Each structure stands twice: as structure tokens, then as C-alpha cells.
Amino acid sequence: MAAPIPHRTDDWWRDAVIYQVYPRSFADADGDGTGDLAGVRARLPYLAELGVDAIWFTPWYLSPLVDGGYDVADYRTIDPAFGTLADAEKLIAEARDLGIRTIVDIVPNHVSDQHAWFQSALAAGPGSPERGLFHFRPGRGENGELPPNDWPSQFSGPTWTRVPDGEWYLHLFTPEQPDLNWAHPAVRREHEDVLRFWFERGVAGVRIDSAALLAKDPALPDFEEGADPNPFIDQDELHDIYRSWRSIADTYGAVFVGEVWLPDAERFARYLRPDELHTAFNFSFMTCPWDPDRLRRAVDDTLAEHAPVGAPATWVLCNHDVTRTVTRYGRRDTGFDFAAKTFGTPTDLTLGTRRARAAALLTLALPGSVYLYQGEELGLPEADIPLDRIQDPMHFRSGGIDPGRDGCRVPMPWIADAPYCGFGSETEPWLPQPEDWASYAADRQATDPTSMYALYREALRLRRTAPGFGDGPLAWLPAPAGVLAFERSDGLKCLVNLSGTAVELPAHSTVLLSSGPLDEQGRLPQDTAVWLRDPAPAQA
Numbered sequence: 001m002a003a004p005i006p007h008r009t010d011d012w013w014r015d016a017v018i019y020q021v022y023p024r025s026f027a028d029a030d031g032d033g034t035g036d037l038a039g040v041r042a043r044l045p046y047l048a049e050l051g052v053d054a055i056w057f058t059p060w061y062l063s064p065l066v067d068g069g070y071d072v073a074d075y076r077t078i079d080p081a082f083g084t085l086a087d088a089e090k091l092i093a094e095a096r097d098l099g100i101r102t103i104v105d106i107v108p109n110h111v112s113d114q115h116a117w118f119q120s121a122l123a124a125g126p127g128s129p130e131r132g133l134f135h136f137r138p139g140r141g142e143n144g145e146l147p148p149n150d151w152p153s154q155f156s157g158p159t160w161t162r163v164p165d166g167e168w169y170l171h172l173f174t175p176e177q178p179d180l181n182w183a184h185p186a187v188r189r190e191h192e193d194v195l196r197f198w199f200e201r202g203v204a205g206v207r208i209d210s211a212a213l214l215a216k217d218p219a220l221p222d223f224e225e226g227a228d229p230n231p232f233i234d235q236d237e238l239h240d241i242y243r244s245w246r247s248i249a250d251t252y253g254a255v256f257v258g259e260v261w262l263p264d265a266e267r268f269a270r271y272l273r274p275d276e277l278h279t280a281f282n283f284s285f286m287t288c289p290w291d292p293d294r295l296r297r298a299v300d301d302t303l304a305e306h307a308p309v310g311a312p313a314t315w316v317l318c319n320h321d322v323t324r325t326v327t328r329y330g331r332r333d334t335g336f337d338f339a340a341k342t343f344g345t346p347t348d349l350t351l352g353t354r355r356a357r358a359a360a361l362l363t364l365a366l367p368g369s370v371y372l373y374q375g376e377e378l379g380l381p382e383a384d385i386p387l388d389r390i391q392d393p394m395h396f397r398s399g400g401i402d403p404g405r406d407g408c409r410v411p412m413p414w415i416a417d418a419p420y421c422g423f424g425s426e427t428e429p430w431l432p433q434p435e436d437w438a439s440y441a442a443d444r445q446a447t448d449p450t451s452m453y454a455l456y457r458e459a460l461r462l463r464r465t466a467p468g469f470g471d472g473p474l475a476w477l478p479a480p481a482g483v484l485a486f487e488r489s490d491g492l493k494c495l496v497n498l499s500g501t502a503v504e505l506p507a508h509s510t511v512l513l514s515s516g517p518l519d520e521q522g523r524l525p526q527d528t529a530v531w532l533r534d535p536a537p538a539q540a
Contacts, residue, residue, distance in 0.1 A: 013205065013255045013278055013369060014312040015470030016053035017460055018103065020373045022320045023060050023082050024068070025411045025431065028424035035411065037083040039424055041091050043414075044098055046442065050377060050453075051460030054101035056207050056257075058320055060088065064114055066176040067393055068320070068409070070209060071112040075194045092202045101204035103257070108191055109210045110177040118178050126167050133187060134178050135170035137220065151223045151232060154210070156397040170220075172213060172232065174393050182214045182241065192248055199252040206249070211258035211271070211280070214238055234267055242276040249278075257281065257314065265305040272311035279314050279369065286316050289335035290355050292482050292498040299366065303474065306368075312471050313368035317359055317376065324375070324408045327382035329355035343403050344384075351527070353379050357455055357515035358496055358529035362484065364459050365494035365531060367472050372456075375412055378440045379452035382407040389432055406431055416441035458513055462531070466512065468492030477506070483524075491534030497524045508532035 027039030037060065047055065059069035062077040069079070078085050092102045111118060117133050124130040126138075137148040139162065147160035148168055160168040161175040170179045180187045195206065215235035229235065242256075249256060258280040262268040271277050285298040302313045317325045322336055330352025331345055356379060363370055385406045390396075392404030411429040415422025416438040423429055438444075445453035463469040467490035479485035482499025485506070492512075497503050502523035505511075511518075512531040519525055 010253065012053060012101070015367075016101075016369045017051070017364070017463065018054040018056050018369060018371050019047055019050070019052040020056045020058070020319060020371055022058050022068075022374060022409055024065075025409050025429075026374055027412065027414065028429065031424060031426035032081075033425045033427045033429045034081045035423070036081065037078070037087040037091050041087075041094055044091075044095055044100065047095075047100060048098040050457055051464060052100060052372065054103055054204065055095060056103040056205075056371065057105060059105045059107060064112055064176065066112070067174055068391075068405075070107050071110075071114075071174070071177045072107050073112040073114045074116075075106075076197055089201055096202060102202065103205040103207055103255075104198050104203050105207045105209060106191070106194065107209040108180070108182075109213045110171065110173060110179045113176045113178055121169075122163060125165055131167075133181055133184055135181055135216065135220070136167045137170075138166070139168050149220050149222050151220075153397070154213075155394050156399070156402070170216075172210075174397065179216070180214070182216075182237070183218060188241065188244070192244065195245060195248050199249070199254050203254065205255040205257065205278075208256060208258045208277070211242075211260050211277070212238065212262060214241065234262055234264075239270060239273075239276060242271065246275050246277070255279070265301065269305050269309050269311075272306065272309045274309065279311060281316060281371070282314050286318065286322065287336040289333065290329050290359075290498065291334070292484055292496075295362075295496075295498075296476070296484055299474075303367070313366070314371060315363045315366050315368060316371040316373070317356070317363060318408065319371070319373045320409055321405050322408065324380055324382045325356040325359060326352040326379050328352070329359065338402075341402050347381070349381055352381070353452070354516060354527045357452060358527055360452075360456060361459060361513065361515050361529035361531060362494065362496045364463050365469065365486075365488065365492070367470070367474050367488070369471075373408075375408075375440075377453050377456040378413070378442060378445060380410075380413075380440055383410040383431075383434050385410075385431065391431070410434070410437075413437045413441040415443050455513075455515060462512055466492075479503075493532040493534065494529065495524055495532070496529040497526055500526060502526065505530065505532065507535055509535040 024035050026035045027043050028035050029038035029042060060078055060082045061072045062074040062079045063069045063071050078088050095102055121130040121134055138144050140146040144166050151159045153159045154172050159172055162168050171177050172179055212234045215237040217231035221231050255278040258271055258277045260268060260271050260280040261283055271280055282302050285302055288294050288298045306313050327347045328334055328336060330347040330349050390404050390406055392406045394402050395404030410431050410433055411423040413421035420429055421433060421437050421441050445451035468488040472489055475487045477485040477487055480503050483503055484496040487493050502519050502525045504523055510533040512533055514530040516528045524530055
């Protein structure tokens with residue numbers, strides 16, 4: 001077993017700040033244009049100084065990278081573009097020595113079409129045991145020329161692909177990502193072994209990709225919009241799978257966070273029962289527009305969803321799939337919807353940055369854990385990727401309508417005056433950096449007390465050292481229209497002003513931190529947040 005990380009309790013995950021690393025774009029140690037694990041190891045002191053509790057790595061496994069690594073060919077092998085298994089083990093150990101835990105990404109719904117299982121299934125032919133690990137079916141129509149059903153894709157385009165012998169296989173994502181058959185015991189055994197493999201190497205947790213999609217109705221019926229139950233989302237068999245996983249995680253003291261997109265609060269909470277997943281991502285808050293009523297409703301709904309099962313909420317403003325916060329909050333429509341993404345939407349970056357700073361303090365003051373996507377602490381905007389450089393399959397499968405997700409995956413700017421902003425590449429990185437990327441560089445922001453980085457660093461320091469933060473109760477306070485105001489324990493208060501005018505602060509003894517300066521009258525300006533401490537009690 002790995003040595004314990006100091007200074008945190010066993011329930012660290014209930015109030016942790018977890019930093020998401022997209023390895024391909026974080027830091028490049030070998031100069032080939034692609035980020036790697038050695039690059040992350042070199043930047044661990046940066047993450048320790050920032051004050052994070054854990055790192056979640058998006059997939060670093062062997063992959064053709066058709067879908068950014070979410071098409072896994074081998075879960076026990078690190079992709080050579082990122083390094084080796086020994087590099088991963090060193091990274092996990094060195095991070096642990098700095099008090100930072102590691103969370104890896106598991107993609108159980110599907111594998112790469114280059115995975116040994118799928119290659120064997122193609123070679124074995126119809127009716128073979130190898131094909132039983134996937135969803136192979138004969139087609140419909142007179143000559144089997146039509147897909148077996150009409151299920152919609154999670155990306156655009158068809159969900160079935162026909163192979164030369166006439167059968168079709170299911171893929172809810174791209175054709176290069178065939179869905180596994182989770183009714184097959186070998187599929188379950190394999191993933192349980194993969195969990196043990198990484199827990200034995202000191203991994204503290206697992207993020208489960210598309211966690212509600214694994215089990216399918218074995219009849220594979222046609223899809224009916226709004227049907228209950230959905231034949232490929234939130235099937236009841238999933239809970240038995242995750243109970244089995246939980247028993248393994250408990251043996252190692254490890255935790256899970258599930259990617260669970262479900263509108264039904266009661267069914268969402270089922271995944272967070274004490275014998276299933278520890279946490280699940282909170283997407284209603286992440287996709288919510290910059291609107292006081294809707295934000296408050298998202299907070300209330302999230303806390304209400306989690307309360308019956310005693311699970312902590314998770315809060316996140318964006319990730320590797322979602323338009324960056326600064327850009328989104330500077331638009332007329334400040335929410336997020338995959339179906340509504342378009343090219344060339346105008347953004348006021350000054351406004352978006354001011355709101356993103358306020359949102360950072362709002363998020364970090366809420367009860368539960370927080371996920372911070374790389375570059376958010378630098379205030380990076382969404383980048384416009386030239387059409388000939390886009391790599392995301394969402395763009396191509398939409399017929400070029402969807403701009404894809406590459407704009408939030410651009411390599412990090414570390415050193416303003418270095419080639420490619422210190423990303424480490426000797427050649428141009430795999431995605432081009434915008435011309436103004438140097439202005440966001442970490443080295444400049446580290447010495448600027450007004451920078452986004454300085455705000456996050458101080459906020460994380462206070463969250464870890466000052467009373468009142470993390471998991472626990474929240475009570476809304478009376479406030480002017482357009483202002484979110486709530487109290488935590490130990491007299492901690494958070495105010496976020498989304499109104500059109502500056503507002504007076506309530507009685508307080510200390511201003512702990514504000515996302516921007518107060519005005520000359522000491523009032524909280526529009527699109528600004530502040531943390532306050534209550535007045536000290538009167539002396540007897």
C-alpha cells in the first residue's frame with residue numbers, strides 16, 4: 001500500500017479541491033509538441049503552491065487518440081506520447097510526497113476499436129464468444145442493410161457500424177469506440193482488475209466516464225424520446241456494478257466520482273448511496289447561466305439532491321468538454337449547452353473575467369468539493385482553433401456545425417517570453433496557442449497580486465486554513481435583489497453581486513478576500529464577490 005498523504009483526514013474527498021489535468025496540454029518535457037507525464041512532474045511544485053488537494057488526470061492510457069484518449073486500447077499501459085508506466089508511478093509517488101493525491105479516469109462504457117478484445121471479435125466472426133463482449137447484432141431490412149435500432153449518438157451521427165461479414169456493432173460515441181456488453185461477466189471482471197491495478201500503484205480515486213451509460217436493455221429496443229426507462233441510460237443493473245466497485249475501493253481507501261448526467265434528482269441520488277459512488281459531478285451548476293435566481297436554484301437543488309444520501313456536492317465551472325468560464329460569462333447567453341455551441345459567438349473578455357473571478361469565490365465557498373480545470377486559475381479564455389487544426393470528433397460528426405472542444409484544450413502558457421509560452425515544445429504544440437497567450441502566462445501572474453492566479457492561490461489558502469469552509473451547512477441570508485448571500489459556519493459569509501449596482505456590505509469584522517476591489521464607499525460592485533467574517537462577539 002502507498003504511504004498516506006499527510007495533513008488531511010480520511011474523508012479528504014468531502015471538501016477537497018481537485019485540479020483536472022489534461023495531460024496532452026499541460027506541460028511538454030520532451031519537446032515533441034505533446035504534453036507528457038514528465039512535464040506534469042516538473043510542474044508539481046506549481047500545483048502544491050496553488051494549494052490543490054488532488055489531481056484528476058484525463059486518460060493517459062495507450063490510445064489512438066481519436067477522442068482525446070477516451071478511446072482506450074490498453075488500461076495497463078501508458079500511451080508512449082505521455083511516457084511509461086514507470087513515469088506514472090513516479091508521478092503518483094512524487095505528488096503524494098507533496099500532499100497531492102491522484103485520481104485517474106476510467107472509461108467503462110467502451111474501448112478503442114484497436115483494443116485486443118475488439119480486434120479478436122472482428123476476426124472471430126458472428127456468434128463467437130469474442131463478439132459476446134460487445135453488442136454485435138444482425139441488421140434489419142431484407143438484407144440486413146439497416147441498423148439494428150435507432151438509438152441516438154452521444155456525438156452526432158449514427159450509433160451502429162456494419163462490418164464486412166454483415167453484422168453491426170453498437171457505439172454510442174464514435175465508430176472507433178465500440179460499446180462493451182456489461183451483461184458479460186468477463187467485462188465486469190476485467191474492469192475490477194483494472195481498478196485493483198491502479199489502486200495498487202497508489203491511486204487515491206477514480207473518475208468514471210459516462211457512468212450512467214454502461215448497462216443496456218438486452219432487447220435493444222428502438223428509442224422513444226422521454227421513454228422511462230431509457231434503454232441505454234440509467235439502467236437499474238448499473239447499481240450492482242458500482243456496489244461491486246465500491247467494495248474494491250473500500251479495501252484500498254479509494255474514492256469514486258461519477259460523470260452522471262441525469263435530470264431526475266431521485267435517480268441521480270441512487271448512485272451516491274453509501275455502498276455505491278462517493279461523489280458525482282454536478283452539471284446543473286456548471287451549465288447554469290450567470291443569473292442570481294438560477295444560480296441559487298442550482299445550489300439549492302444540488303444540496304437537496306445530495307442530502308438524502310449524505311454525500312457531499314461537487315462544484316465545477318468548466319472542464320475539458322465545456323467552453324471556458326471567462327468566455328462563457330462574457331457572452332449574451334452565459335449558460336452552456338452542447339447542442340447550442342456555435343462558431344464566432346462574441347465575447348466581452350473583460351466582463352467575462354470579472355464574472356469568472358466572482359464565480360471562483362462563489363464556488364469555493366459552497367459546501368462540498370471543487371474541481372478546477374487546468375488554466376482556469378490563469379483566466380484562460382476559449383481559443384478559436386483554425387478549421388484545419390481542429391481534431392475533436394464532435395466537430396466532424398456534426399458536419400462542421402459544432403466547433404468542438406479543442407478550444408478549451410489548448411496547451412498551457414507557463415513562461416511569457418519562452419517559445420510557445422514555455423509549454424516546453426521545440427516544435428509547435430499539437431494545438432496552436434493564440435497570439436496573446438503570453439499575457440496569461442503563469443510566471444507573470446505569479447508575481448502580480450491582482451492576477452487570477454493570485455486570487456485562486458489566496459482563496460485556496462483560506463479554504464484550507466480558515467474555519468467555515470468545506471463540507472457543512474449553508475444558510476441563505478437576506479440580501480438585495482440580484483445578490484446571492486449565504487453564511488457557512490464560524491461566521492463565514494459569502495456575497496456575490498449580480499445586480500446592476502453596488503451594494504452595501506453587511507456587518508462584519510474582516511474582509512477575508514474579494515474578487516475585485518470594493519468601491520470608494522466600501523460597497524460591493526456589480527459582478528464581484530466577497531468573503532467576510534462576522535463581527536467578533538462582544539466582550540463580557
